[in-house]
Amino acid sequence: MSKKRVIAIFSGNRAEYGLQFPILQAVKNHPDLEYKLIVSGAHLDKNFGSTISEIKNDGFEIYAEVEIEMAGDTRTSTSLAIASGINNLTPVLDKLNPDVFLVYADRFEGLAAVITSTQMNIPTAHVEGGDITEGGALDDSVRHAMSKLAHLHYTTNEQATNRILAMGEDPWRVHTVGFPAIDLIKEGSFENPENIVNKLKLDPNKPLVLFTQHSVTTEFEDGELQLIPSINALIKLANEGVQVILTYPNNDAGGQSITKVLNRTSELKNENIQLHTSLGRYLYHGILGLAKTSTWRVACVGNSSSGIKETPVFGCPTVNIGTRQQGRLRGSNVIDANYDEEDIYQAIKKCLYDEDFRLACRNTINPYGGGNAGDLIASSLANVDLNPKNILRKGMNLLGENKNGWFR
Numbered sequence: 052m053s054k055k056r057v058i059a060i061f062s063g064n065r066a067e068y069g070l071q072f073p074i075l076q077a078v079k080n081h082p083d084l085e086y087k088l089i090v091s092g093a094h095l096d097k098n099f100g101s102t103i104s105e106i107k108n109d110g111f112e113i114y115a116e117v118e119i120e121m122a123g124d125t126r127t128s129t130s131l132a133i134a135s136g137i138n139n140l141t142p143v144l145d146k147l148n149p150d151v152f153l154v155y156a157d158r159f160e161g162l163a164a165v166i167t168s169t170q171m172n173i174p175t176a177h178v179e180g181g182d183i184t185e186g187g188a189l190d191d192s193v194r195h196a197m198s199k200l201a202h203l204h205y206t207t208n209e210q211a212t213n214r215i216l217a218m219g220e221d222p223w224r225v226h227t228v229g230f231p232a233i234d235l236i237k238e239g240s241f242e243n244p245e246n247i248v249n250k251l252k253l254d255p256n257k258p259l260v261l262f263t264q265h266s267v268t269t270e271f272e273d274g275e276l277q278l279i280p281s282i283n284a285l286i287k288l289a290n291e292g293v294q295v296i297l298t299y300p301n302n303d304a305g306g307q308s309i310t311k312v313l314n315r316t317s318e319l320k321n322e323n324i325q326l327h328t329s330l331g332r333y334l335y336h337g338i339l340g341l342a343k344t345s346t347w348r349v350a351c352v353g354n355s356s357s358g359i360k361e362t363p364v365f366g367c368p369t370v371n372i373g374t375r376q377q378g379r380l381r382g383s384n385v386i387d388a389n390y391d392e393e394d395i396y397q398a399i400k401k402c403l404y405d406e407d408f409r410l411a412c413r414n415t416i417n418p419y420g421g422g423n424a425g426d427l428i429a430s431s432l433a434n435v436d437l438n439p440k441n442i443l444r445k446g447m448n449l450l451g452e453n454k455n456g457w458f459r
Contacts, residue, residue, distance in 0.1 A: 053083070055082075055083055055084055055085040056084050056085070056150040056432065056433060056437075057084075057085050057086075057087055057147070057149045057150050057151075058078050058149060058150065058151050058152075058432055059086075059087045059088075059089055059151070059152045059153065060074065060086055060087070060088050060153045061091065061140075061153065061155075061160075061161065062088065062089070062094065062155070063092035063119070063161055063164070064092050064094065064158065064160065064301060064302065065093060065094070065329050065332075066301065066356075067155050067158065067161075068102065068105070068106060069232060069331075069332030069335070069336075070178075070230075070231050070232045071155055071178075071231065072109070072231070072235060072332060073231045073232070073234035073235055073425030074231055074424070074425045074429070075088065075111055075425075076425055077425030077426050077428065077429035078425075078432065079111070080429075081429040083433040084429060084432060086111075087115075087147055087149060088112065088113050088114055089115045089116075089164075090103055090115070091136065091139075091140070091160055091164075092119050092136075092158075092160040093301065093302045094106065094116075096121075096302060098302075098310075098328070102329055102331070103116070105329075105332075114147065115143045117136070117140050118135070118139055119132050119139065120132060120135040121302055124305065124306065124308065125304065126271070128304055129159050129268070129303070129304050132159060132160075133163040134163075135163075136159075136163030136164065136167070137166055140163065141171070144167060144171055145171065149173060151174045151175070151176055151203070151432055151435075151437070152168040152173045152174070152175045152176070153175075153177075154168070154176070154178070154201070155177075155179060156178065156194065157182075157184075157190040157194035158190075158193065158301075159193065159303075161197060162197055165177065165197045165200045165201060169200045169201070169202075172443055174437055174443065175201045175202050176201060176203040176205065176428075176432065177197050177198055177200075177203070177204055177205070178205045178231070178428070179205070179206065179211075180194060180195070180197065180201070180204050180205075180206060180215055181194075181198065181204070181211030181213070181214040181215040182194060182206075182207065182379060183214070183378045184356075184375065184376050184377065184379050185377045185378035189268045195218070198215055198218060198220070202442050203224050203226075203432075203435065204220065204225045205228045205427075205428050205431070206225065206226070206227050206228065207227075207228070207229055207230040207419050207424075208227065208229075208230075208380055208418060208420070210380060211227075211380075216448075217449075218449075219447040221445070221448060222448075224445075226431055227420075228420065228424040228427040228431075229419055229422065229423065229424040229427070230360055230419035230420050231428075232332075232357075232360070233361075233364055233419060233420055233421070233422040233424065234422050234424055234426075235332075236336060236361070236364045236422065237364075237421075238422075240333070240336075241332075241333055241335075241336035241339075241340050242333050242334045242336070242337025242338075242340075243337065244337075244341060244344075244347075247334065247337050251334075253294055255347065257292055257293065257294050257323070258292070258293045258294065258348035258349070258350075258403040259294045259295075259338070259341065259347065259348065259350070260285065260288065260293055260295045260296065260349075260351075260352050260399060260403075261296050261298075261335075261338050261339065261349070261350070261352065262281070262295060262296065262298065262352045262353050263298045263300065263354075263357070263358075264277075264278055264281055264353040264355075264372060265300040265301050265303060265306065265353075265354055265375065266300060266303050266304065266305030266306050267305070267373065267374065268303050268304055270305075271304040272305065274306070274308045274309045275311070275312055277390050278309050280391055280392040280395055281353070281372055281390075282312060282313075282316055283392045284392045284393075284395040284396040284399065285297075285316075285324070286316070286324070287392075288399060288400075289323035289324050290323075292323065293323060294323050294325075295323055295325070296338065297313050297316065297317070297325065298326075298328070298329065298335075299313065299326075299327070299328045299329065314326070335357070336361070336365075339351060339361060339362055339367045340365050342367035342368065343365055345409070345413075348404070349368070349403075350367070350368045350402035350403055351367050351368070351369045352369070352370040352372065352395075353370075353372055354372050354373050354375040356376060356379070358376070359376050359379050359380075359381045360379075362384055363381075363382030363384055363416070363418065363419070364417050364419075366384065366412050366414065366415055368384055368386070368401075368402030368403070368408065368412045369385045369386065369402070370385075370386050370387075370395065370398040370399055370402060371386070371387050371388065372389075372390065372395060373389070373390050380418050380419075381418070382416060382418060383412075383416070384411075384412035384415040386398045386401060386402065
């Protein structure tokens with residue numbers, strides 16, 4: 052009987068874990084694989100809901116907890132946090148020495164993890180590379196850097212695959228698997244309407260807005276300024292009887308100023324506004340799922356990637372605010388709005404009350420796969436050639452072409 056491959060999976064924050072869940076589940080259930088979950092970042096921070104408890108409640112064993120010190124909200128805090136992540140993760144990976152180390156997406160915690168593993172000659176898999184978000188966040192630079200360091204790539208769409216191939220990566224390393232979160236959505240793994248109403252004290256007869264706005268990391272000083280128009284529009288809607296669920300941002304630079312505004316908004320004691328540090332994937336997707344029925348009037352609002360990548364499956368009308376998700380592949384259910392109170396207000400009204408648009412949203416085409424990403428990733432991890440001479444030695448498939456003195 053062959054030895055199971057050990058797959059170490061790194062999770063650094065709540066949103067990332069929700070997307071990794073199907074991968075964890077598939078690796079856990081695969082007969083030839085053994086998972087080792089490394090939890091870090093905001094999962095361990097009580098200010099962001101200590102979401103490590105959600106992981107434990109889901110039944111996953113945690114191999115190690117890796118602290119990442121994020122001591123501030125300045126331009127130096129993220130780079131120092133990356134250094135902290137590398138320092139604290141190195142002995143964990145040295146002890147574990149997994150067959151493959153899997154990291155998700157485009158955040159600074161993941162960048163620290165990928166630097167650590169690749170410098171230790173551990174075969175590293177990267178999920179969701181090749182996407183683009185041209186909106187002024189550091190996500191693109193971080194994501195592409197992670198892709199060039201990684202040895203295996205699992206993308207959410209063909210466009211992303213083509214971009215990674217355009218970086219010169221070997222085609223055998225790149226796999227188009229779809230967006231993992233869709234696996235759970237297709238399974239119906241989210242909270243039902245009755246429990247949502249009871250847990251959040253909602254009125255099914257009132258429209259509902261689910262709101263999350265993160266900082267734009269290259270403009271983190273403007274986080275509060277960019278948020279104020281959204282909050283003003285939401286307060287106006289709440290005064291008109293619309294229920295508003297606010298959630299905390301990620302722990303990026305600029306996030307603390309956003310959190311302060313959200314806390315002040317909560318202190319207004321408007322009966323239609325409630326604030327949560329974290330809803331958890333199960334409840335969050337359940338709220339989006341309310342849009343599947345014509346009786347609920349639901350809109351997802353803000354600048355979270357979930358508003359782009361997860362809402363099409365539910366047919367949920369979405370208002371994407373500002374530039375953070377600019378350039379990302381999206382469905383026809385998304386309306387873009389500027390940092391302008393009236394622009395945001397009118398876009399949300401369209402999502403809640405325009406019957407033609409609401410119907411079109413329920414029929415929107417999902418561009419992010421068919422809902423089997425977890426199994427595809429697990430199968431690949433179980434069968435890929437891990438000979439160090441093959442997987443660790445990365446080639447460059449783009450040759451410089453000399454034309455009239457210029458290299459193309």
